[in-house]
Amino acid sequence: MALAAAEPRADWAARAEESRGRLVAEPPGGSRSAFRRDADRIIHSSAFRRLAYKTQVFTYHEGDHYRTRLTHTLEVVQVARSIARALGLDEDLAEALALAHDLGHPPFAHAGERVLHACMASYGGFDHNAQSLRVVTRLENRYPGFDGLNLSWETLEGIVKHNGPLTGPGCKPLPHAIAEHVETQDLWLGSWPSAEAQVAAIADDIAYDVHDLDDGLRAGMFTVEELAALPLVGEVIAGIAADWPGLVGSRLVHEVGRRMITLLIDDAVAETRRRAAELAPASADDVRRLGRALVGFSPERAVGERAIKDFLFPRMYRHPRVMSEMDAAGRVVRDLFGGYMADSFTLPVEWRAGMDGRTEEERARRIADFIAGQTDRYALAEHARLFDSANL
Template structure:
């Protein structure tokens, strides 16, 4: 399947010229579409820069060759743009959503999120996806006319529900930040998101499946031989050995990753075209109303992709080396939250402004915002400042 050339624009693609606009009206750019401007604003945000020092799986001091939130995000962007181009979708919107999908992650990966959610249990909880929305609608303070980045409706919609509907039958309560923002702007939380948002979500799966295999092999948590039992990866390895007998080491590892990305992208493109032909969405809103995902893996590839996740969970994400780091990191986040709640004067001046006027829940949310924005190394420095007796 040739994917290099861009397909004609699909009828069910998002169209920047038909965007529902921004919460605060702004003049249009003569040089860039609304979605291109959204992507550019995200790239220039402080939250995006901080991803460079936030954990993906390995904390930043483990070494320079492992993925961080930033390098992961850039890989998601590459996959998302490739799929969007092949399907005739809006590449700029797919890129914007890929760029923004992890902005709300706190330091220390999912361990940091779990602990912060527990700390916030009495105050509405914490969810990184909802926090991403909070970052781009409130916490970024770059423009004189509004808080946040004032992104297009389609970008905000895709950030908040790229994994599917959030409201309706069988759905639980909305995350705090989403519920609060929903009072300002209706993001159709009951519907599926645009095809571009679905592309960004599946690009995230492809990127972390492949790069976590790569990082796990690099870290010595498992060997290439152990991957042969995985249907997808085993077939890829067999193909490499047929083409390059005797290939081993880093070249073998990189070739596995390269071929896996190609295989999964091509599968998503083929399966999505098949679903589109079957379901016949006529425009972007028809995608939202389908009642199911338009973008996805074929049944065979979905099973193979699930096997990769099932392999990685015990062998990498629950590896003793990772767990010991994450347990220590979790304790650190818990202690930081407790220290800030006990004495808000331990916060930087700009973060404690107005704290006296807030109730307990408001103070907790402000502290959660501060912690979620920290990088791994900043959190380590803050913990040392507050708890290291040598700093007293």
């Protein structure tokens, strides 16, 4: 069967040839577009490699088949490229944003972020999305001419506001890293981002929903029969039962996930096309000025998608097994932060360089950068080294 051809480029797609450029000017990338170079730089970054040993929901020692931040990210990339291709958007930009969306996550998933935010409460807080920006603009040190990866304006814009505007009515105060960066580069924080950034955001939702259901089923936290009561998942399970009577076990679980991804991708594509026909954006900047999201689910599927999240929150994310792991993990992060703050000589040489001349807030931010970059296993090893907790 022939592969589906890409849609003609949409009028409202981002265009690499019209990019607002990089903070530090660079010569063109030969055969690669600006957005392709951004994606490639992210793939080759140290922060991207470390995602392999950062928790998605289950810590790495729970088993080899559960998602990590890296495998989740690759699944988001696949969904984002599929949607971008169907809509005639720039696939490379959508991929770059999907690749970068979790770079700022600390070890131990959201438990690690909650504890690190609490530790940083007196110093501007911690936000993983803002930390992703900090990683790609400051912390990656690979190039002689600049700190960070020197990504295109459109990629940085999409990283910081793929979920919507960050300034204006109802918006929270800007996270530290974003407020600091926009002093030197205007990322249009009051507008919606490009369609490609919105695609990366909805791809994250699709991947989270479907693959957390899969991991939860593998872990025995709920059953297929329980999922059948959910509106969207129940529809899928009924369709499988009609097509494959008596299908059980791993083949059934896989088929549920496969059909769910297809259903949600197709719905997002159809609904986005409907909105584009209604709102008629003629350029990427028109998308930014719409005052509302262009990419989204239909009202019916949005209800079903919300029901999945509402189901997963108590049954998986707050499951006693997960909470026990995350409580212990939170103590690791809290202890590391306190230990490093009390004695900066416990930090590696390259991280404690220049600490003596820094303010307390600057020291705390640097320590947060160090902890946020740690993998689960490195954090556990550091905790064992500093607190003799090998059996924690």
